[in-house]
Amino acid sequence: MDLQQTDSYFVVAHFHYVLIGGSLFGILAGASYWWPKITGRLLDERLGRLGFWIIFAGFNLTFFPQHYLGAIGMPRRIYTYNPGPGWGFWNFWSTVGAFAIAFGVFLFALNALLSLRYGAPAGADPWDGRTLEWRTSSPPPPHDFDEIPPVYGRDSFWREKYGDGRGRKPAPLPAAPDAHGIHLPSPSHWPVVVALGLIVAAAGALTSLVVVLIGAAVLVAGAFAFALEHHRNPAHVRQDGVLGVDHRKLAMWIFLGSECFLFGTLIATYLAYKGRSVVGPHPHEILNIPVTTLSTFDLLMSSLLMVLALTAVQRGDRFQSRLWLGGTALFGLIFLGFQAYEFTTFVHEGLTLQTNLFGSTFFVLTGFHGGHVTLGVLWLLTLLVLDLRGRLGVQDALKVEVAGLYWHFVDVVWIAIFTLVYLIP
């Protein structure tokens, strides 16, 4: 049977029964079911039923005869044939069925369009639903729920309305004590600019470096403008969420968690290829441990200056906050100077990114770390400028704390690199 029907019209009939019957009908059913929730308007029942039966009849008329056509020998993937085999009659009715499907879909679309203007208001729960979306208005507000709805089980809203199997309804929850209103991110055009910058940079990757730089500049400018657009919005003063932790701090810790994977992978790659370079220079010939110990000390002390800067900002001590922020940035720059010296020396001694496995893994690992330090220095200098302009008060201490978390993380990553790359023989 399989062999006989392979590449015949039977196959076409079979998979369209699955596709149309299994998927398209489901899509239309879902669209009809949630249309009132999406738009707040009910579809016309009679027009909907008429559309359904026309599509149903058209679907069967289109595809059922194709089983028979396949069985009497019509192959798939042909658009014309001689009259001899006698396939014309059922193909004609199949075509009629296809037009019926199109007409049914047209009725569905017409019903949807008309409902927007003439449809009866749906209300929140037109189907006496069981799931949570029917608990909010139709269409739902952008934030979905004014308060987080209680969830009593899989059919939560049903249980809320009718109780469990014995009719026992859950006790309503007391109102939240602190109803501080709904605050959503403000709409912004800047993400479009960021996306545009990315597209230009990607196009530049295929054409020219200048275009990449232009795209990158647009991207960075868009990201900065997006970040600072609502900087002074008083609605953004409260940032603590349900966990009792400020959102910015929470986000930084989550980011640092992801950074563990980045550096974990880079360090693992370095160690996995350790001792496998076919040609030199090898680590023991080239790594300058005394100098790196000094740069490690420098970075550790920059962490001390960072916490001193934070405490100064928390106290409102302008002089010390500027001193320690500037000091931290300076120590970061000194570290970068050490790294630039190291990289230059290595290149002069014949170790580049392409020389051997040691060169590739070493430069990628320490280069990524140096990139992080550079970003941290820029961040610190930005805070310093804000401070010098009198825009880094006690109320902004968290901004310094979040920058500090990043800076200290860069420090602990170096602690690991120093031991695993430099000290362990």
Add this chain to the structure above:
Amino acid sequence: MSTPSTAREHPTTGEPRHEHASIRTYLIVAGILTAVTALEYGVIQVRRLAPVLVPLLITLSAGKFALVVLFFMHLRYDSRVLTFLFVAPLVLATLLAIAVMTLTGEFLVFGR
């Protein structure tokens, strides 16, 4: 060393605020970090420590790592949620690194 104090209110927003370590604690931590870094440099010069050098250096490094995270990053005084958010990926990343090295690298265990 200072002890973690209870949450106080923020001077401007009136929200609860977790107190961090004192400046004295920060200076002590910085002193320990400096001493341990010097110790690390010292132990690699001692030939007799060669058999235990790797575990010794990793222990010293882990100690420095913990000091910075606990005191400078204030994890000792902050919400447990933050500790989980950092330590869980750190443990996973460490396991991932060990897996990569075990399968392909220096510490070959399963053969090739």
